[in-house]
Amino acid sequence: MVNDEKKLGITVKKDENFSEWFTQVCSEQGAKLADVRYGVQGFVVHRPWAFRILREIYGLLENEVEEDNHEPFLFPTVIKEENLQKEKEHAGFAPDVFWVTEAGDKKIEEKVALRPTGETQIYPMYSLWLRSYNDLPFKGYQSRITVFRNEKTTRPFIRGREFMFFETHDVFLTHEEVMDQIKKDLDIAKRVIYDKLKIPFVFFKRPQWDKFKGADATYTPDTLMPDGKRNQLASTHDLGQNFSRAYDIKVKDKEGNDVYVWQTCFGPGVWRIMAALIAIHGDDNGLVLPFSIAPLNIVIVPIVFNDKKAESKDVLKKCKEVKELIKEFKVKIDDSENSPGFKFNEWEMLGVPLRIEIGPNEVKSNEVTLVKRTDKKKIKVKVANLKEEILKQSKVLDNEIKSRADKYFEDNTKSAKTLGELKKIIEVHRGFVKVPFCSVENEGEKCADIIKEETSGGYVCGTKFPEEDRAKSETCIVCRKKANHIVYIAKSY
């Protein structure tokens, strides 16, 4: 039944060649998510279906941080050089920064940077805005923006020279409040990424040698992609007073003394979350989207044929009635000229959770056929029971998506007690390996480097946060000194 003129389709299996599968799903022959033919490397066009999904993700994050009293603002796309360089650790971004140097055919007086992230643009303003303990806590965020980094290799939703960004920047009077906020940020990540998007992850506290430059500590939820590589979905940083000292953000406390403030920032990686959503839930027919995040919950496909006009008219009328009946959901009737089979393929490719088929038989019996994206089982449903059945099947579908993702994640989290065991597991195994490890302070970096070398790129992700219980007698798999931690090892993007 496929319309040959416009055949869509992925020509590889996700399990056999994940990398090519991902490229195809994103492309013209797949779900048309990102167009890499824009002509500037690392800068992609976000096509409507991708943009709508991303907008849903942004919406979830915006609701959460506004519930937590964050105010939205918008800063310029450019940063002046002096501010970008002020925080020394942070200046580490400089090699990857794009510079605007000309206007028309003239050099501009002072070149400006395309922002690589928000700290160095936002904190100079905080030092103007915040005056007194009364102004704290101050919680601001910007959403639906992009940032720029001159990455060598680029890939839609995984690494770009321009990519989508979301960032909160919070200011407190005490470090205790910073730690409370970090817990709140992690809860937000869990509610959005796991509860809504069904993407499982582990919260890590990064080792000291791999924290965000300029932070005292970095916390991240990391998931596993189908190729077994770690994908960092967000980060939240304990910035201590590093930036408040660099940018002179001081307030008067209750006693009238000038004190430096304490800061956090939280950055869900919107692109990386999108990559996980595509990769983890998708299958050989395309995207698979949880019900609540799908730009379209339900597509209604009329089963009509060009040579049966009268019959077709009744079918279309029924489709409209049904759409009206279930208008509380996001529903569309696909009444295009394509064949039903073509439509099935197309909407499956886009991951629309439920499909309703209505043909002449359904009109007669006042039933419809309901099909779930996950298992494609067809269920006959009386129109009178449809709304209820949709609610039921949407939950079943979400649970199927969640269980499958959880199972993959659990199956691919293993343990090793020796370096030899780790090497053996990581060669055949995709995912996390938990190992006893000496130290996550800077002195542990030597052992991490040895792991990296011995396992061709195994990366010490850090300790689970909050930290897991462990046997006190264990020793580090590298140096055999006392193991103070269990750390997770995985290969990374």
Add this chain to the structure above:
Amino acid sequence: MVNDEKKLGITVKKDENFSEWFTQVCSEQGAKLADVRYGVQGFVVHRPWAFRILREIYGLLENEVEEDNHEPFLFPTVIKEENLQKEKEHAGFAPDVFWVTEAGDKKIEEKVALRPTGETQIYPMYSLWLRSYNDLPFKGYQSRITVFRNEKTTRPFIRGREFMFFETHDVFLTHEEVMDQIKKDLDIAKRVIYDKLKIPFVFFKRPQWDKFKGADATYTPDTLMPDGKRNQLASTHDLGQNFSRAYDIKVKDKEGNDVYVWQTCFGPGVWRIMAALIAIHGDDNGLVLPFSIAPLNIVIVPIVFNDKKAESKDVLKKCKEVKELIKEFKVKIDDSENSPGFKFNEWEMLGVPLRIEIGPNEVKSNEVTLVKRTDKKKIKVKVANLKEEILKQSKVLDNEIKSRADKYFEDNTKSAKTLGELKKIIEVHRGFVKVPFCSVENEGEKCADIIKEETSGGYVCGTKFPEEDRAKSETCIVCRKKANHIVYIAKSY
């Protein structure tokens, strides 16, 4: 009652010095809308209150264009040079374009432009995406983006080097559909700008010499600012086949022939609309916002005093009860430490439409005091009737805002029959002057130039669209040839 520590306030009257009034309303001493202290000329920080209002405006526009079947997408911030220069007329933007030329400390291979507008980035992709008449009409838009132009003089919401943007880009098989779409775009402008935001305007068809470069014709809703200057709020362009020929956007028609497509684009000027909203409705105490667009509909101010703790507790309890009762609106209790008088000033400055005052007397009588931002009249309302009264007063308030704006607009639209009369009116009068005029084709430009010179900057805005009736016998106020049109003259930003 004003808290001296944090005194807010505008020190000039809008009628006496509009320019300074506008600057103050936007600034720290006013409604804290845009911060010009960012350190890069023409690049401002959109602070939370402004951002929330702008987000409401974007939301209205997004709903309207999606109702009209536009799909959202997002294009990169940069454009490659070759594409920017391809459409000759359009290359007129070049003197104002910012160029990214370096990454880290190295020159990049091919410099890229910060987009001045979307045509030259979007249409090359349309030439890849659109293949057949079946793909048409194609309607896409991008929202909540910014664009960049190296303007000499800059001012928040009026002219910036980076400013907020919204653009639709539609593709049709015929010019007839283009004209239908232009009417739809103008309807959208009316529903958002006039019906919701209460900003009156005239639709103009621009004279040929002043249309958008690259368009066959340009249509714009223009309003009048309080200083009598014209403010263009949006534009919609009949692009004809100019861009489809430059960017090779062709489809197969039903007969299988390759044909160039017909295009429109519609760009509500989100910043300019914001400027009009601030300027036209605002008064000497700050912003005045229509009910539906206000980020906060109602603020509840507890009238409590530090020395009366028990009483204060009852008042706060009542405030919470009332808030719960009217939670269908956007409501906030201001329970900060500031004095009631300080709070009144602050929320009036922000333009919150309604204020509810609750003090010990109100607790006893189970009443509240309701205050409208427009006239500050105090109304006692029984709590049981509050919801109903809010609905009523919100309509009264919106009507007051609308009537005041309409009256200003009408009072400042006059007519002249001779150049002398025009000069006399425009010297003392702020606003539009309607005059008989020879031609809006290119041959009319000479007369327009004379008007500009004789009136120190009077600008021929164009003809009202659709065109008004006029006396057939009239002659052009400049050349005294037959007047084929009534055109509007005004000074401009």
